[in-house]
Structures are given as C-alpha cells and as structure tokens.
Amino acid sequence: MDIRAQEFGTGEAAAGSRQHLVVIGNGMAGCRAIEELLARDPGRYRVTIVGAEPHVNYNRIMLSPVLAGEKTFDEIVINDRAWYDDNRIDLITSDAAEAIDRDAKTVRLGSGRIIAYDKLLIATGSNPFIIPVPGHTLPGVISFRDMNDVGSMLSAAEQGGDAVVIGGGLLGLEAAHGLNLRGMKVTVIHLMPTLMERQLDEAAGWLLKHALEGRGQTILTGADTAEIVGDGKVEGVRLKDGTLIPASIVVMAVGIRPSVALAKQAGLAVGRGIQVDDHMVTSDPDVLAVGECVEHDGQVYGLVAPLWDMCRALADGLTERHTGYKGSVTSTKLKVSGIDVFSAGDFAGGAGAEDIVLRDASRGVYKRVVVANDRLIGAVLYGDTADGGWYFDLMKKGEDVSSFRDMLIFGQSYALGGGQADPKAAVAALSDDAEICGCNGVSKGKVVASIEGGACTLDAVRAICKASASCGSCTGLVETLLAVTLGDDYSGERTTKTMCKCTSFGHDEVRKAIVERGLKEIPEVMQEMSWSTPDGCSSCRPALNYYLLCAWPGEYRDDQQSRFVNERMHANIQKDGTYSVVPRMWGGITNPRELRAIADVVEKYNAPMVKVTGGQRLDIFGIKKDDLPAVWADLNAAGMVSGHAYGKALRTVKTCVGSEWCRFGTQDSTGLGIQLERMSWGSWMPHKFKIAVSGCPRNCAEATIKDFGVICVDSGYELLVGGNGGIKLRGTELLCKVATEQQALDHCAAFIQLYREEARYLDRTAPWIERVGIDYVRQRIVDDEVGREALTARFLYSQSFMQDDPWEKRAAGAERELHSPMGIFQPIALAAE
Amino acid sequence: MVTADWLDIGRLNEIPVRGSRTVQVPGGEEIAIFRTGDNRVFALVNRCPHKAGQLSQGIVHGHSVACPLHNWTIALATGEAQGEDKGCTPVVPVRVDAGRVLIARAAAIAVAA
Numbered sequence: 001m002d003i004r005a006q007e008f009g010t011g012e013a014a015a016g017s018r019q020h021l022v023v024i025g026n027g028m029a030g031c032r033a034i035e036e037l038l039a040r041d042p043g044r045y046r047v048t049i050v051g052a053e054p055h056v057n058y059n060r061i062m063l064s065p066v067l068a069g070e071k072t073f074d075e076i077v078i079n080d081r082a083w084y085d086d087n088r089i090d091l092i093t094s095d096a097a098e099a100i101d102r103d104a105k106t107v108r109l110g111s112g113r114i115i116a117y118d119k120l121l122i123a124t125g126s127n128p129f130i131i132p133v134p135g136h137t138l139p140g141v142i143s144f145r146d147m148n149d150v151g152s153m154l155s156a157a158e159q160g161g162d163a164v165v166i167g168g169g170l171l172g173l174e175a176a177h178g179l180n181l182r183g184m185k186v187t188v189i190h191l192m193p194t195l196m197e198r199q200l201d202e203a204a205g206w207l208l209k210h211a212l213e214g215r216g217q218t219i220l221t222g223a224d225t226a227e228i229v230g231d232g233k234v235e236g237v238r239l240k241d242g243t244l245i246p247a248s249i250v251v252m253a254v255g256i257r258p259s260v261a262l263a264k265q266a267g268l269a270v271g272r273g274i275q276v277d278d279h280m281v282t283s284d285p286d287v288l289a290v291g292e293c294v295e296h297d298g299q300v301y302g303l304v305a306p307l308w309d310m311c312r313a314l315a316d317g318l319t320e321r322h323t324g325y326k327g328s329v330t331s332t333k334l335k336v337s338g339i340d341v342f343s344a345g346d347f348a349g350g351a352g353a354e355d356i357v358l359r360d361a362s363r364g365v366y367k368r369v370v371v372a373n374d375r376l377i378g379a380v381l382y383g384d385t386a387d388g389g390w391y392f393d394l395m396k397k398g399e400d401v402s403s404f405r406d407m408l409i410f411g412q413s414y415a416l417g418g419g420q421a422d423p424k425a426a427v428a429a430l431s432d433d434a435e436i437c438g439c440n441g442v443s444k445g446k447v448v449a450s451i452e453g454g455a456c457t458l459d460a461v462r463a464i465c466k467a468s469a470s471c472g473s474c475t476g477l478v479e480t481l482l483a484v485t486l487g488d489d490y491s492g493e494r495t496t497k498t499m500c501k502c503t504s505f506g507h508d509e510v511r512k513a514i515v516e517r518g519l520k521e522i523p524e525v526m527q528e529m530s531w532s533t534p535d536g537c538s539s540c541r542p543a544l545n546y547y548l549l550c551a552w553p554g555e556y557r558d559d560q561q562s563r564f565v566n567e568r569m570h571a572n573i574q575k576d577g578t579y580s581v582v583p584r585m586w587g588g589i590t591n592p593r594e595l596r597a598i599a600d601v602v603e604k605y606n607a608p609m610v611k612v613t614g615g616q617r618l619d620i621f622g623i624k625k626d627d628l629p630a631v632w633a634d635l636n637a638a639g640m641v642s643g644h645a646y647g648k649a650l651r652t653v654k655t656c657v658g659s660e661w662c663r664f665g666t667q668d669s670t671g672l673g674i675q676l677e678r679m680s681w682g683s684w685m686p687h688k689f690k691i692a693v694s695g696c697p698r699n700c701a702e703a704t705i706k707d708f709g710v711i712c713v714d715s716g717y718e719l720l721v722g723g724n725g726g727i728k729l730r731g732t733e734l735l736c737k738v739a740t741e742q743q744a745l746d747h748c749a750a751f752i753q754l755y756r757e758e759a760r761y762l763d764r765t766a767p768w769i770e771r772v773g774i775d776y777v778r779q780r781i782v783d784d785e786v787g788r789e790a791l792t793a794r795f796l797y798s799q800s801f802m803q804d805d806p807w808e809k810r811a812a813g814a815e816r817e818l819h820s821p822m823g824i825f826q827p828i829a830l831a832a833e
Numbered sequence: 834m835v836t837a838d839w840l841d842i843g844r845l846n847e848i849p850v851r852g853s854r855t856v857q858v859p860g861g862e863e864i865a866i867f868r869t870g871d872n873r874v875f876a877l878v879n880r881c882p883h884k885a886g887q888l889s890q891g892i893v894h895g896h897s898v899a900c901p902l903h904n905w906t907i908a909l910a911t912g913e914a915q916g917e918d919k920g921c922t923p924v925v926p927v928r929v930d931a932g933r934v935l936i937a938r939a940a941a942i943a944v945a946a
C-alpha cells in the first residue's frame with residue numbers, strides 16, 4: 001500500500017520512459033480501451049485503473065441473467081485479477097476519483113490518495129436517473145446499474161412479497177423478469193402507452209406486454225408515479241390516479257444520465273455528456289473520455305456496441321493511427337429468456353419509406369422492416385429474431401436490397417436462397433410436413449393433396465382438409481398454395497371484399513373472430529388476423545374500434561385516436577375548421593329555458609349562424625375548437641346534452657304532434673318518440689341511425705324514410721325499418737305491427753342491436769337490409785321471440801355504459817388538450833430577443 | 834439541446850400517440866405536430882393541400898395522416914399527398930430531445946409567416 005502511494009505520489013519520476021495513463025472507471029469501456037491499446041502497443045503506457053466498485057471488470061449487461069439466476073458473478077467476469085497482473089496494470093478498487101487537477105495533472109481519490117498522470121482517460125459510465133418523487137430516498141428504492149444493486153434486489157427477493165419496477169424500458173423489463181423468476185409478485189409501471197416505446201412500435205410493444213402478463217407480471221402502461229409511500233422503508237407506490245400498489249422494493253429504471261460531475265468540476269467541455277472529438281479527446285488534449293459518459297457529435301449512447309467502436313478509435317489515436325470514430329448505428333435485444341425482441345434503426349423513413357409487415361399469429365411472430373430508397377433503414381422483430389443480425393448488417397452497410405425486396409421479410413435464407421425473387425417461392429420451398437394450419441394441425445402436404453384432389457377454391461380446401469377453417473390466420477398461406485399448385489388455373493377468387501388494404505379478411509370474418517376468439521384490443525386483432533401494416537389505416541382503425549366496443553361493452557376502452565375527427569371532438573367540423581354544435585332536443589320538443597340558453601351561447605361566442613335543422617333541432621355554427629368546452633358547459637347548465645349530430649350513433653328522433661293536439665292523431669307520437677330517444681341515445685353504431693314517429697298514416701314526421709320508423713294507427717303501432725332519405729332514396733319495409741308502446745320500444749332495441757352486431761361498419765340500415773333481406777330481420781326480431789328478448793337485453797346492457805353525456809366530461813376538463821394548442825409561438829418577440 | 838435555432842414547444846407526452854397538437858403562430862399559419870404509433874414526431878403546416886383542412890384533426894396511421902375533410906392521405910415526412918392526389922404541405926423540421934419537442938425556429942417562421 002505504502003509503496004504504491006509513493007509510486008503514484010511522484011508521477012514524473014516513476015513514469016520513467018513510459019507515459020502514465022490513468023483510467024477513471026473500471027467498467028466496460030475503460031477496460032476495453034486498455035485491451036485495444038495493449039493489442040496495438042503493449043509497452044507504450046504504464047496503466048493504472050481506478051474503480052469505484054469493489055470488483056474486477058465484469059460484463060454489466062449480464063447483470064440481468066445474474067439477477068434471473070441464469071448466471072453467477074464469476075461467469076460474467078471479463079478480466080480477472082490475472083489479466084491486470086499479467087499486463088502490469090495497477091488496479092485500485094473501492095476508491096472513487098473525487099477531483100481532477102488539470103494544471104498539476106493529478107487525480108485525487110476518495111481515500112485522499114493523489115495520482116499523477118500524463119494521459120487521463122475518463123470512463124465513468126452513467127448514473128441511473130432517480131425520479132425525485134416524494135419517498136425516492138426511502139430504503140428499498142433501488143436502481144439497476146451494478147453488482148451492488150443486484151445484491152440488494154436478491155436479498156429483498158429472499159423475503160418474497162411485492163416488487164414494483166418503475167420504467168418499462170429494456171432495463172426495467174429485465175429487472176422485472178429477474179425478480180419475477182426469483183418469486184416476487186412484480187408490477188411494472190410505465191409512463192408511456194406501450195412498452196419499450198423507444199425501440200418498439202405499438203404492435204411489438206403490445207405483444208411484449210401480452211407475453212409478460214402471461215408470465216404473471218402486472219404491466220401498467222400510461223401510469224404515472226405520484227409518490228413512494230412507506231414509514232422508514234418502502235411500503236408501496238401511489239400512482240397519480242390514486243391507485244396504491246403494495247411493494248417491499250421499488251426498482252427505478254427510468255433512464256440514465258452520463259456521469260459527468262468529475263469532468264464538469266475539472267472545467268472540461270460538457271454538454272449532455274463529456275464532449276469528445278473523433279479520437280475521444282476532450283477539450284483538454286491530455287484528457288480522453290470514452291463510453292456512456294461521452295457526447296460525440298451531439299449523440300450520447302446507452303448500449304455497448306458504440307463503446308467498442310469508440311475504444312477502437314481511442315486506441316488508434318493513442319498509438320498514432322488516426323482512424324477516428326464516426327458515430328454508431330445501434331440495435332437492441334431484450335434479454336428475457338423465451339421472449340425474443342429485436343429492433344434497430346429508424347422507422348421514421350422520409351420520402352418513399354415503405355413498411356413491409358409479416359405476422360404469424362400461430363407462432364406469435366411480428367416482423368416489420370422499413371425500406372427507403374432501396375435501402376433497409378429499420379427493423380422491429382418480435383417472436384422470431386433470427387434475422388436481426390442480417391437486417392442490422394444490411395442497414396449498417398447501406399446495401400441495395402431492391403433485387404430481393406419481395407423476399408426481405410422472409411429472412412436471409414429465403415431472400416438470398418437461390419435468387420428466387422418471388423414471395424411464392426418461399427411457400428413453395430416449404431417442406432411437405434411444414435405446418436400450415438396450427439389450429440387443425442394440417443401440413444403443407446395435406447393442403448397440396450386436397451388441392452390436387454380437386455379443391456380449387458379456398459372454401460373447398462377449408463371443407464376438405466380444414467386448413468384455414470378455424471382462426472383463419474393461415475388463409476394467406478393457403479391461398480398462396482392454391483396459386484402455387486394450380487398455377488394459372490387459380491383465379492385468386494376471394495368472395496368477400498376485404499376490409500381495407502391492411503388485411504385479407506372481410507368485415508364479417510373480422511367481427512366473427514373478435515367474438516369467437518375473444519380478441520379485445522386493436523393490436524390483438526391486427527396480430528391474430530395478420531394485418532399487413534404496423535398500425536392499420538384510417539379505414540380499418542375506426543371499424544375495429546367500433547367492432548370491439550360493440551362486442552365488449554363496459555370492458556373495451558375506446559381508442560380516441562381511431563375515431564374520425566367529429567366523434568373525437570363531439571362536434572361537426574366545418575370547412576373553415578370551426579365546429580357546429582347541435583344539442584339534443586328530445587323528440588323535437590323544446591322550452592324557453594333551452595331556447596334562451598341557445599340564444600345566449602350564440603351571442604356569447606359570436607356564432608355566425610343558428611339554424612333549424614332537417615332533424616327538428618337547432619344547429620349553432622362557427623364555434624372555435626377552443627370554445628367548445630365552454631359552450632357545452634353553458635348548454636349543460638340548461639339541461640341539454642350532446643345531440644350526436646356528429647356520430648355514427650343515434651341522431652334525431654323526429655316526431656309529429658300526435659294525439660295530444662292533432663285532430664287526426666291516433667297515439668301519443670311525441671311521447672313515444674321521446675321514450676325511444678331516451679332509450680337509444682348515446683349508443684355507437686355502424687353508421688348514423690335515425691328514428692321518426694308519426695301519429696297517423698299522413699306521416700308528417702317522414703317515418704317511412706328512417707332507419708326505424710313508427711306509424712301510429714288506432715290499433716297500435718306499425719314498425720318500419722331500413723328507410724333512407726339520403727343519397728339513394730329508399731322507403732322502409734314493414735317489420736311488424738305491435739299493440740303497445742312497450743312492444744314498440746322492445747322491438748326497436750332489438751332491431752338496433754341486431755344492426756349493431758351484424759352490419760358492417762359504415763353500412764346504414766338500408767344497404768344492410770338489402771344484403772341480408774327483410775325476411776332474415778323479421779325472423780330474428782319477430783319470429784324468434786327468445787332471440788329478440790336477448791337482443792333487447794344486450795342492447796340495454798350496452799346502453800348502461802353508453803349513456804353519459806360526452807359534453808359534460810369535456811366541459812369538466814377531460815381531454816382539455818384536444819381543445820387547446822400545445823403552444824403559441826411569437827416569431828416577432830423571439831426574433832427580437 | 835435547446836439552442837437559439839430550436840424552439841422548445843413542450844413535452845412529447847403532451848401529444849397523444851397517433852395524434853396531433855398544434856402550435857399557433859399569431860399572424861401566421863398554425864403548425865401541426867404529429868406523433869405516430871412508433872413514437873416519431875413530425876411537423877407540418879396545419880393545412881391540407883386540397884382545401885385547407887386542418888390536418889391536426891385527422892387520423893394518424895403509419896407515417897401518414899388522413900385529412901378530416903375529404904380523406905386525402907398526406908405523408909408526414911414530406912407533406913406530400915399520396916396516391917392519385919397531388920399537392921404538398923410545407924414541412925417544419927422537428928426533433929425530440931430528452932422528451933422535449935423542438936421545432937426549427939427559422940423554418941417555423943418561414944413556412945408559417
């Protein structure tokens with residue numbers, strides 16, 4: 001000990017002919033830099049490495065397998081004591097550098113020791129970022145950075161109990177996985193809507209979440225931590241929404257910050273990291289820096305691959321070979337056993353960037369590659385990452401992929417195998433016993449045999465060998481086999497029209513799958529039904545959102561981003577970007593209070609026009625989106641709610657005055673109209689839905705061109721359906737005649753529900769009935785009494801979740817951001833500053 | 834890094850995923866900032882090349898937005914109308930740094946004024 005102190009104390013003398021290189025940080029970059037240097041010129045520098053940790057150099061990325069119990073510490077050591085000794089490197093452990101004196105060219109350690117240097121290399125890595133929420137200093141709050149943290153986690157895990165991991169990125173998920181394997185009940189709290197959002201897209205993030213939940217972890221996305229609670233030690237985590245999650249440890253894995261304190265104090269140029277040039281030299285020519293602590297060309301890195309590149313450039317520089325570091329492209333792999341995730345590059349594209357997507361639901365695979373200007377620029381792989389390295393390589397080399405573009409997504413062996421530039425070849429190349437249909441266990445050989453045996457359509461194949469007859473996710477494969485086997489004889493017929501270009505399935509097939517296979521989220525439908533785009537398009541997203549909320553009332557969470565502007569804003573957009581507002585006027589009846597409130601709104605918000613609509617209510621035009629919540633608050637105060645004039649929903653119920661006033665009226669048409677409207681408002685439907693009730697066959701409410709019309713007669717009510725006054729005029733057809741108001745209401749509810757459950761999105765009742773036939777509708781609603789009651793019950797159940805006024809929530813402040821700009825930018829003021 | 838060339842307009846999280854927010858430029862044109870399903874951020878002048886529909890109110894899918902007025906599809910990276918439709922909306926350079934959204938000041942002034 002003494003000898004050393006002496007030796008270091010007199011830098012110059014001890015240095016002899018060799019310069020003294022001092023490394024601060026005994027981590028991955030620091031040691032690798034020395035390895036690179038030794039490989040080039042072992043005699044050049046005398047080396048001292050100063051490390052804050054008590055250990056020799058180990059592989060930090062393998063801390064995750066250590067935590068998970070898959071590796072021991074000894075197995076992750078990169079350089080053992082012998083390496084330091086053999087290379088005559090002085091290693092000082094458990095003693096952090098505290099200050100650098102650049103004038104004296106010395107480093108002071110925590111123990112007080114002073115070390116002189118000729119060249120200094122800073123490789124201090126990063127510090128875990130701890131969110132400063134209340135309670136963040138409680139014992140039991142652990143970061144995940146070094147062996148010491150792993151030790152703390154392991155001793156906590158021995159007690160069992162609950163663990164909360166804050167952060168659903170790479171590090172957090174690896175921590176959660178390890179703690180889960182160690183027997184703790186783990187909850188991951190992630191601020192963003194999808195896991196690992198920096199590396200994965202929504203589809204892959206969803207698959208990952210699903211898989212982790214399947215292993216018993218609780219994953220809360222879109223969840224914000226308010227505080228860590230506990231008396232003297234961690235007892236739980238409270239979210240901003242009030243939820244309290246019990247926990248005996250909290251692992252914070254929300255991010256890292258380059259460790260720059262030493263460099264900053266020494267007066268080196270520091271941005272986000274220690275600024276270095278292409279040879280890893282800082283603003284002081286005798287001080288170098290490498291690893292996560294540096295900033296090169298504006299970039300900081302948090303993965304090892306760039307460090308290797310940096311260390312090469314650094315060692316070249318120190319031995320007068322001036323190659324220089326040019327920045328790195330990075331890729332990410334999650335080290336959670338049994339879950340394969342890979343991502344690399346950029347998905348943003350630019351002009352002409354194109355996505356190629358392959359999904360295989362039966363194998364749980366999602367692959368997406370992004371191609372721009374004939375170059376591969378990004379890849380996300382889930383479930384099958386075998387080709388990750390190949391894609392990454394293509395990306396780094398910027399290779400032209402046009403000659404095998406069609407085969408790219410199938411991976412290296414297909415794309416480069418034999419130069420077939422035809423996706424069909426990939427299927428043709430499958431062996432006879434390759435499984436095509438996972439549900440029914442049908443091999444390629446069997447499918448081909450059925451086709452050769454005469455099954456020359458998809459339906460015929462389904463009937464004969466059952467391939468594609470269950471979940472349907474292999475439909476594309478079966479069709480390719482038909483094409484490959486029949487050649488020109490296969491017309492490629494598909495009887496149903498597909499939903500949109502993102503899928504090969506039609507609306508009815510998708511709806512059926514949602515219900516029968518219990519699909520409950522948009523990304524789940526896309527995965528299970530092999531969507532060919534990462535997140536759908538403006539045709540399929542709104543349709544899927546509707547199908548899911550219809551299938552799972554009370555359970556499905558409406559996706560605002562999958563709604564057309566009017567339904568998202570609860571008002572109708574006008575050509576100048578303002579909105580019109582139509583409050584509900586039940587059955588077309590109003591009163592002075594409502595009229596006064598409308599008049600006041602028109603004046604207060606300078607609405608340029610107010611109009612009586614063709615649907616028996618008042619429409620206020622020209623409201624600015626920022627004013628909508630205030631307008632709604634004023635209308636709500638007078639007892640008015642949204643008229644859904646903007647929605648694929650119940651619009652108006654037109655009535656005539658009926659028996660209460662009219663000399664011809666046979667029944668209370670106004671009263672029945674109001675009851676119908678009260679029952680069915682708020683429900684989302686495939687398209688807009690209009691009702692009218694006329695008090696006698698003179699039909700002043702025009703009930704015979706409505707989706708559901710009632711004509712009152714002396715003996716009861718004629719129920720009419722499928723009318724349309726729009727683009728293609730269609731009169732209603734008689735559904736049946738009933739005797740009481742209650743029967744009219746029940747039949748109406750059943751009819752709406754049948755339409756909701758069976759019509760395709762954006763079909764109004766008229767085209768739907770023309771497709772299925774009025775006899776079918778009569779059979780379901782009139783003849784099948786039990787079925788009708790069930791439909792009515794399902795409608796009313798669904799309504800129990802639907803009937804709250806969307807305006808009221810917005811007026812109270814919900815989704816405020818939809819109504820206000822993110823910022824206001826004053827170019828004049830700024831230009832002057 | 835926030836420099837004089839880049840304007841910090843707020844947190845990335847203030848923009849919904851597959852959604853958009855606007856930045857108002859008094860006396861100039863509004864800018865729409867989009868966030869896609871894979872968390873990329875783009876900015877365009879908030880005006881459809883067809884009939885000036887507010888692109889910020891459209892459905893964001895992939896790296897495109899469908900205009901709310903007549904459903905033209907506009908590429909977020911280039912502002913160009915896709916498919917048969919012809920026209921282009923000016924692009925504003927935008928980037929995300931440490932969770933903050935930054936737009937290029939000079940470009941914002943140029944396109945918006």
Ligand code: SRM
Nearest residue numbers: 572580612613614615616617645652724725726727728764
């Ligand atoms: C305001 C109103 C016109 C008026 O000043 O009276 C109106 C206005 C619009 N109608 Fe209508 N329709 C209005 C009554 C009607 C009627 C009459 C009726 O309901 O008795 C019809 C024919 C009946 C029918 O629907 O079968 C009607 C058939 C249409 C159609 C064609 C529908 C069809 O199936 O062919 C469209 C286009 C569409 O929905 O795709 C349409 C679309 C529209 C839109 C939503 C256009 C749009 O997408 O922006 C207009 C919105 C204006 C706004 O901002 O408020 N409007 N529209 C009426 C509002 C009624 C209400 O109180 O909510």
Ligand SMILES: Cc1cc2nc3c(=O)[nH]c(=O)nc-3n(C[C@H](O)[C@H](O)[C@H](O)COP(=O)(O)OP(=O)(O)OC[C@H]3O[C@@H](n4cnc5c(N)ncnc54)[C@H](O)[C@@H]3O)c2cc1C
Nearest residue numbers: 025027028029052060061096097124125291292302303304
């Ligand atoms: C659990 C985990 C899993 C990971 N998984 C992956 C992965 O799968 N793939 C991947 O590419 N990357 C992964 N990483 C990131 C990778 O480990 C880092 O990028 C890499 O370790 C950075 O190397 P470095 O030398 O810059 O920093 P470090 O390896 O952190 O080394 C810095 C060293 O300097 C020491 N030090 C700091 N200040 C001082 C001081 N003042 N005096 C003396 N010593 C000091 C520290 O104690 C530390 O030992 C993972 C990281 C963790 C924590």
Ligand code: SF4
Nearest residue numbers: 574613614619726727
């Ligand atoms: S008839 Fe045409 S122009 Fe008139 S409100 Fe209806 S959609 Fe608009």
Ligand code: FES
Nearest residue numbers: 881884886900903
């Ligand atoms: S204004 Fe955008 S599509 Fe018409």
